Amino acid sequence: MEKQTAAPELRPVFDPSRLQEIARQVRLDIVEMLYRSGSGHLGGSLSATDILVALFFAEMRTQPDNPCWPHRDRFILSKGHGAPALYAVLSHLGYFPREELATLRRFGSMLQGHPDSACTPGVEIPTGSLGQGLSIANGLALAARLNRLSSRIFVLMGDGEIQEGQIWEAAMSAAHYGLDNLTAIVDRNRLQIDGRTSEVMSLEPLAPKWQAFGWHTLEVDGHDLPQLLEALHACRSVTGRPSVIIAHTVKGKGVSIFEDKAKYHGVAPNDEEYQQALKELGAEK
Amino acid sequence: MSAKESTRVEYGKTLAQLGTEYPDIVVLDADLSGSTQTHHFAKVFKDRFFNMGIAEQDLMGTAAGLALGGKIPFASTFAMFATGRAWEQIRQTIAYGNLNVKIVASHGGVTVGEDGGSHQALEDLALMRILPNMVVLVPADGPETRAMTRWAATYQGPVYMRTGRMALPVIYDDSYRFELGRGSVLRPGGDVTLMGLGVMVHACLEAADLLAGAGIAARVVNLSCLKPLDWELVVACARETGAVVTAEEHMVAGGLGSAVSEILSEHYPVPVKRIGLRDTFGISGKPELLLKHFGLTAADVAAAARQVIARK
Numbered sequence: 001m002e003k004q005t006a007a008p009e010l011r012p013v014f015d016p017s018r019l020q021e022i023a024r025q026v027r028l029d030i031v032e033m034l035y036r037s038g039s040g041h042l043g044g045s046l047s048a049t050d051i052l053v054a055l056f057f058a059e060m061r062t063q064p065d066n067p068c069w070p071h072r073d074r075f076i077l078s079k080g081h082g083a084p085a086l087y088a089v090l091s092h093l094g095y096f097p098r099e100e101l102a103t104l105r106r107f108g109s110m111l112q113g114h115p116d117s118a119c120t121p122g123v124e125i126p127t128g129s130l131g132q133g134l135s136i137a138n139g140l141a142l143a144a145r146l147n148r149l150s151s152r153i154f155v156l157m158g159d160g161e162i163q164e165g166q167i168w169e170a171a172m173s174a175a176h177y178g179l180d181n182l183t184a185i186v187d188r189n190r191l192q193i194d195g196r197t198s199e200v201m202s203l204e205p206l207a208p209k210w211q212a213f214g215w216h217t218l219e220v221d222g223h224d225l226p227q228l229l230e231a232l233h234a235c236r237s238v239t240g241r242p243s244v245i246i247a248h249t250v251k252g253k254g255v256s257i258f259e260d261k262a263k264y265h266g267v268a269p270n271d272e273e274y275q276q277a278l279k280e281l282g283a284e285k
Numbered sequence: 286m287s288a289k290e291s292t293r294v295e296y297g298k299t300l301a302q303l304g305t306e307y308p309d310i311v312v313l314d315a316d317l318s319g320s321t322q323t324h325h326f327a328k329v330f331k332d333r334f335f336n337m338g339i340a341e342q343d344l345m346g347t348a349a350g351l352a353l354g355g356k357i358p359f360a361s362t363f364a365m366f367a368t369g370r371a372w373e374q375i376r377q378t379i380a381y382g383n384l385n386v387k388i389v390a391s392h393g394g395v396t397v398g399e400d401g402g403s404h405q406a407l408e409d410l411a412l413m414r415i416l417p418n419m420v421v422l423v424p425a426d427g428p429e430t431r432a433m434t435r436w437a438a439t440y441q442g443p444v445y446m447r448t449g450r451m452a453l454p455v456i457y458d459d460s461y462r463f464e465l466g467r468g469s470v471l472r473p474g475g476d477v478t479l480m481g482l483g484v485m486v487h488a489c490l491e492a493a494d495l496l497a498g499a500g501i502a503a504r505v506v507n508l509s510c511l512k513p514l515d516w517e518l519v520v521a522c523a524r525e526t527g528a529v530v531t532a533e534e535h536m537v538a539g540g541l542g543s544a545v546s547e548i549l550s551e552h553y554p555v556p557v558k559r560i561g562l563r564d565t566f567g568i569s570g571k572p573e574l575l576l577k578h579f580g581l582t583a584a585d586v587a588a589a590a591r592q593v594i595a596r597k
Contacts, residue, residue, distance in 0.1 A: 070355075117382060125353055125384075129377040135343045136378060139350015139358075142335065146311070147355060166374070169343035177335070 011093075013057045019225045022092065023053045024281060027254040029088035029101055031277040034268040037105040040113070041081040043251040043264040044158060047189040047222070048082045051247055052089045054228040055154055055185075064093040067121045073151050074124055074140050078133020079158035079187060080114040081266070087111050087120070095122035131164025133157060134184060138170055141179040141242075152236070153182045160192030163201045168213070174242040175214030182242040183235045184215075187222065189251035191262045207246055215244045222247025255280050289452035290427030292483075293391040296448050297322020299434040300359060300389075304330045307438055311351055313337055313360045315344045321361035321391045321448075341366045345374035345386070352384040357438060364390035364406035364447055372412055379443050380416040386444075387437045388413075393423070393447040394534030395562070395579055396484055396572040405567030406447075411539025413445040414512050420465065421512040422446040425486035428457040429509060436463045449534075451572050453487060456507070468515035474504035477590045478522035478529050482508050482541050484576075485532035485560070491583030492530075496590055503590055511541060516548045523555045528593035530558050532586050534576075537561035556596035558589040 013019055026049050034040040056062070060073040077086050084104060091098045096110060103109035110119045114128025124140075127133055137155035144151045157167065174182055186206070194200050203209075210217045216238045220227040228247065235243035251265070252258030255277040258269075269277055304310055304326050311333045318324040318336065327334035337344040341362055348360040360367070367390040368375070379386045390409065397405045413421045422437075422444065424430040430448065437444045456471065471486070472493050479489035486507045493503040504526055508514060523529055529549065531542040542559030549555060562579055576582055 074353075125349070125378060126381045127377075129373060132342075132346050132374055132378055135346020135374070136350040136353065138343075139347040139352070140354045141350070142311075142347070143351045143354020143356050146333065166340075166342040166346065169338075169340035170346065173337055173340070173343055173347065176338075 011057055012059070014229065016225045019053055019057060022057060023050050023225070026053060026085060026088040026092065028278070028281045028283055029091070030084045031255070031269060031274065031281065033084050033088070033101050033104040035274045036102055038268050039105060040084055040268055041266050042258060042268065043191065043261070044079060044082050044187065044189065045085040046253045046255065046258065047249040047251045048079070048085050048156060048187045049253065050223045050225055051156060051185055051187060051228060052085050054225055054232060056089050056093060058229050059232045060154065064095045064122065067095060071149060071151060074153045076124055076133040076137050076140070076155040077115055077127050078155050079130065079161050080127030082156070083111070083113070083115050086115065086123070090120070090122040096120070130158065130161040131166040134167050134170035134174070137182055137184065138174050138177070138179060141174070141182040142177060144181055151181065154185065155182070156185045156187060159186055159188045159190065159197055159203060160200070162186060162203065171210065171213040171215065178240045179242045180239050183232065184242065184244040186244065186246045187249055188246050189249045191251045191260065191265065193262065193265050195262050210244045215242050217244050217246065219246045219248065222249035223253055289454055291450060291452045292424050292427070292430040292448040293322050293450060295427040295430035296389055296434050297325045299431045301325035301329055303435065303438050304333065307357060309355065310357045310359065310438060311335065313344055313348050313358060315339055315341050315362040315366065317362050320363070321389070323359070323361045341371040342374050345371040346378060348386045349378040349382065349384050352386045357385060357387070359387045359389055361389045361391065363404060364393040364409040365404055368406065368409040368412045368445070376416055380418045383418045383442060385441055387446070388444065389434070389446045389448060391448045391450065393449055394484060395567045395575040395581070396449055396451040396534060397567070398450065398572040398575065399569050401569035402566040407536050407562050407567060408539065409447060410511055410533070410535050410541070411543070414539065414544065418443055419512065420444045423483040423509050423511060424448070425483055425507050425509055426453050426456045428455060428459050428461045429463065432461050432463040440465070447483065449484060451484060453484065456486065466510055466513040466515055468506050468508040468510065468518045470504060470506050472503070472505040474502035475526055476502045477594050478504040478506055478526045479532065479586055479590060480506045480508050480519070480522070480529060480541065480545055481532040482511060484534045485581065488581065488583045488586050489532055492586035492590060495583060495587040501590065501594065508541060511544060514544050514548065516552070519545055519548050520553045523549050523553045527597045528556045530560060530586055530589045530593055532560040532581070534581060535561055537563055556593040558593045560586055560589055
């Protein structure tokens with residue numbers, strides 16, 4: 001892991017250049033973790049990095065030293081294979097020691113291949129089987145409403161993931177129950193394991209689908225941190241319906257050889273790719 | 286006792302009572318609240334009842350989220366759809382996440398009757414029994430249903446409870462308290478043990494009467510807590526009576542018969558005969574007729590008892 005001796009980040013961080021620097025470090029962590037473990041999901045972790053950084057460093061109210069703080073905002077990584085990105089972000093915030101990142105996917109590690117709440121502080125619920133996170137987020141949003149908590153609920157879905165039927169069951173129920181404390185984000189990287197989403201199973205027209213289901217729908221460049229912050233902020237003032245941000249992203253973002261290539265969905269970098277990635281991400285020697 | 290009660294009705298009434306005592310209880314249904322009897326709760330606690338529409342996967346996921354948010358969700362629909370359609374949601378989120386979700390599913394077994402094979406859950410107990418963290422309950426009468434529902438509200442963790450349509454004779458009185466992992470001996474006897482759950486407990490009791498007429502003393506045990514199963518009681522019965530019959534309104538594969546056989550084959554092998562459905566789907570018909578058709582009557586249990594006694 002890149003050396004970091006400073007205390008966990010003070011939040012919120014709104015300075016785009018600082019957020020970009022955090023995102024760069026998170027991407028380095030992801031590459032390093034996967035290289036060490038020899039497996040894991042590279043492309044979708046790198047595409048989701050800026051979204052997670054914007055959420056955890058700027059938007060969400062959490063207490064890393066008190067992960068079960070009852071008033072916290074909640075985050076569900078419905079695309080559970082993006083776990084490396086989430087783990088890297090959580091480690092930067094001090095949920096657990098940075099050294100743990102080196103144990104990803106190892107026997108006895110607190111960092112399971114896909115998120116497991118029993119193992120990892122900051123992880124709310126096991127995910128990894130796609131299509132289930134939006135329903136869980138809906139339940140959390142209903143619970144927050146019943147408990148009169150101002151907590152906001154965030155859920156990140158993959159674009160391939162929303163081919164699952166349960167997502168659209170949940171899309172109906174979130175609108176039916178008017179869950180305005182819920183913000184869903186689609187990591188629209190246009191790739192899934194077998195190829196382009198447009199070839200495997202078309203999703204378009206995507207924004208009109210969500211609009212037709214009754215959602216407040218926004219589209220942003222998912223790597224443009226000011227755009228992400230603005231969209232997340234805009235969702236706060238929406239009333240009576242849930243919000244979805246379709247974040248247009250590039251799978252493998254940050255390392256040219258990984259970008260927009262389906263084959264880097266679920267593989268670790270080899271030696272050569274690893275060196276190239278370190279170079280492009282500006283790793284310290 | 287002459288009054289008959291259906292387990293689904295007693296569940297619905299108890300849930301409505303618990304709503305007052307436990308403000309955190311919320312109830313979810315999938316467009317079957319009249320059949321599952323959650324409509325009693327829905328009428329009184331409108332803001333704590335969520336009809337999720339005909340969407341069982343979302344039903345389970347939403348219940349999981351509510352549990353994660355500190356609520357005590359009871360999620361109800363038919364046993365077939367709860368455990369079949371939404372098995373993976375239950376596995377991945379509720380059981381793996383060890384969440385405080387109570388799945389109470391009605392219309393288990395062939396006593397569903399006329400709706401036929403599509404609606405008769407014969408696999409639900411197997412599907413739930415194999416899940417880590419999951420408690421699996423099948424009440425045998427009204428008082429046991431009330432006790433189990435009340436217990437589930439205070440227990441922290443996932444629970445599956447199967448209720449049925451059929452009105453059943455009352456076995457217990459209202460002093461009955463459910464204890465996790467404990468079976469109960471309903472009738473003493475030293476020649477054979479009849480182990481049942483749900484509807485089939487009644488067939489076992491009747492079978493014991495039939496056998497008594499022939500001078501055979503059959504012990505009757507209600508194993509309403511299928512998981513964790515009271516293995517000490519199961520082994521003790523095998524040791525003391527030397528022969529066992531299991532009876533369930535479910536496939537013999539994966540349910541009570543399997544659970545008992547697994548324990549006895551490891552700890553105390555004795556002759557066992559499993560009463561239940563064998564590699565078949567249900568069909569339409571009156572419940573009583575279906576029980577007869579599928580060999581789930583007291584006479585069938587008694588005949589099985591004679592077989593295992595002969596094999597001692």
